[in-house]
Amino acid sequence: MIFNILVKILKESWLLLLDVSPFLFLGFLFAGILHVFVGKDLIVKHLGKGNISSVIKSVLFGIPLPVCSCGVIPIAASLKRDGAKKPSVLAFLFSTPTTGIDSIFATYAFLGILFAVFRPLAALIGGLLLGGSALFIKDKGEIIETSAPKKGKKGGVLEIINYGFFYLPKEIGKWLIIGVLLGGAITAIIPSDFFMRYLSNPWISYPIMLLISIPLYVCATGSIPIAAAMIWKGLNPGAALAFLIAGPATNTVTITFVYKELGKKFAALYLFMIVIISTASGLIFDYIWRIAGDNSSILSGGGKFIPVWIKIFSSVLLLLIIFLPQIRIKSKKEKKMKFKLKVSGLQCMGCVDAIKESINKLNGVTDVVIDLKTKMVFVDGDTDYRMIVNAINKAGYEVEPN
Numbered sequence: 001m002i003f004n005i006l007v008k009i010l011k012e013s014w015l016l017l018l019d020v021s022p023f024l025f026l027g028f029l030f031a032g033i034l035h036v037f038v039g040k041d042l043i044v045k046h047l048g049k050g051n052i053s054s055v056i057k058s059v060l061f062g063i064p065l066p067v068c069s070c071g072v073i074p075i076a077a078s079l080k081r082d083g084a085k086k087p088s089v090l091a092f093l094f095s096t097p098t099t100g101i102d103s104i105f106a107t108y109a110f111l112g113i114l115f116a117v118f119r120p121l122a123a124l125i126g127g128l129l130l131g132g133s134a135l136f137i138k139d140k141g142e143i144i145e146t147s148a149p150k151k152g153k154k155g156g157v158l159e160i161i162n163y164g165f166f167y168l169p170k171e172i173g174k175w176l177i178i179g180v181l182l183g184g185a186i187t188a189i190i191p192s193d194f195f196m197r198y199l200s201n202p203w204i205s206y207p208i209m210l211l212i213s214i215p216l217y218v219c220a221t222g223s224i225p226i227a228a229a230m231i232w233k234g235l236n237p238g239a240a241l242a243f244l245i246a247g248p249a250t251n252t253v254t255i256t257f258v259y260k261e262l263g264k265k266f267a268a269l270y271l272f273m274i275v276i277i278s279t280a281s282g283l284i285f286d287y288i289w290r291i292a293g294d295n296s297s298i299l300s301g302g303g304k305f306i307p308v309w310i311k312i313f314s315s316v317l318l319l320l321i322i323f324l325p326q327i328r329i330k331s332k333k334e335k336k337m338k339f340k341l342k343v344s345g346l347q348c349m350g351c352v353d354a355i356k357e358s359i360n361k362l363n364g365v366t367d368v369v370i371d372l373k374t375k376m377v378f379v380d381g382d383t384d385y386r387m388i389v390n391a392i393n394k395a396g397y398e399v400e401p402n
Contacts, residue, residue: 005189013184014315016110016225020180021314022306023109024221025165027102031066032164036156055131058088062096063123066103066168068175068219068248068348072096076257076396086262090270091131093258094277097248098123102168103220107244110228112299115241118285122245126277133273137265165321170349173322175222183225186233196234202286205239206279213247214274215255219348220248237289237299238282246278256345257396337369337378339388342400346375351397358395362387 062072076089084092099107099120108116199205218226227240250270259267343355352370355377359368364382371378379388389399 008188009181009184011184012187013180016180016183016187016228017315017318018308018311019306020106020109020225021318022310023105024102024176024318025314027066027100027105027221028164028168029160030064030101030105030164031168032160032162036159036163052132052135054085054088055091055128055135058084058092058131059095059124059127062092062094062127063099063120064101065096066100067096067350072254072350076261080261086137086266087131087134089262090134090258090266091127093254093270094130094249094274095123095127097220098126098245099248100220103224103248106221106224110224111231114288115237115299118241118281118288119244122241122277122281126245126273126281129277130270130273134266134269137269167349169318169321175219177222177322179218179222179225183229186226186229190233194233195230195236199235199239202236202239202283205236206242206282209239209243210246210275210278213243213278214250214271215252216247218247218251220244223247231299236286238284238286240282241285242278242282245281246274249274249278261396337367337380339377339379339383339385341377341379341388341392343375343377343392343397344400345397346370346372348372354395355392355397358391359388362391 072093076093080086080089104116104120107119195205199208213223223244227244230243231237231240255267255271258270262270345351346355349372352372355370356368359365359377359379362381362383365379366381367379369378370376377388377392392399
């Protein structure tokens with residue numbers, strides 16, 4: 001019995017992966033191009049003024065960037081240190097992880113053109129509303145630590161390939177696989193009328209989706225197969241959209257960062273606006289859905305029309321570039337390092353890169369190895385333990401006591 005259920009889950013998960021893989025590769029390509037031509041230094045340069053113009057720029061910069069709700073934290077911390085005002089940082093924190101060029105393609109693959117257009121539109125309007133609201137909060141005594149932005153490295157084809165097809169799959173790969181497996185499990189196990197029977201009432205479905213998504217770490221791409229599976233089982237599309245907005249926009253780590261770095265007023269506003277924006281976006285989407293006559297064809301994913309051989313090739317290649325790096329990482333764990341620190345809040349490769357970059361600026365550091373699974377940071381070289389702790393703190397993370 002259990003074996004048959006597992007086989008069914010794997011089968012449904014494989015079918016989900018087949019639909020999304022070709023579009024993910026297109027997303028990875030565009031993500032690599034964006035990484036090369038729209039770097040962090042360019043973002044920092046334009047977000048230093050506390051006005052609506054900076055808020056608009058932060059949202060427009062953030063929407064296409066393929067950065068998850070945890071990976072956005074070190075960028076936001078850097079923006080704040082380099083002079084970006086709090087409203088701009090808040091708008092960037094919301095709009096960036098809510099969508100991205102890779103998740104837009106994946107959304108189209110699973111849920112069709114309407115979702116693929118509406119989701120980034122919600123990120124745009126929501127980011128503007130959040131950042132605009134933050135402009136009205138009086139924040140006396142704000143201390144801004146500024147530093148001249150460094151010039152980015154000249155990009156090229158190799159850098160595009162390295163970021164788009166190696167770094168990014170490694171960044172979101174685990175959460176994508178988890179999302180696909182959960183989506184497969186929902187499709188295989190839950191009865192076809194479950195959500196329609198028990199969660200058809202918006203007064204029930206919306207609060208439940210928000211309670212699940214707000215504290216949870218869910219990346220913009222990995223959340224899509226979960227939402228798609230729930231819709232296919234009868235959940236109203238608007239509640240699924242609320243999940244897709246609130247889930248990537250925040251989690252316990254993001255909430256802690258906003259409270260600590262921006263203050264309790266901005267943290268309260270951030271949570272309040274996420275609930276309002278997610279709910280309003282979902283209700284509007286449900287209204288459009290009803291006008292369209294509850295036509296399920298408009299939620300038909302674009303992945304249905306791709307030739308099977310392309311789907312299989314893309315899926316196998318995607319699994320290889322996600323799992324092969326995990327095998328190579330294991331050999332580094334045995335390396336003896338001078339300093340060993342456990343860091344809280346490590347969630348993704350964006351966290352790893354931010355900490356490495358900060359520590360490598362210290363004089364005397366010769367090597368830095370970070371084990372994401374155990375959240376351990378290993379540092380070698382002629383430096384001081386306290387300096388390493390300070391460097392980790394500057395990156396937006398904390399060292400746990402021994």
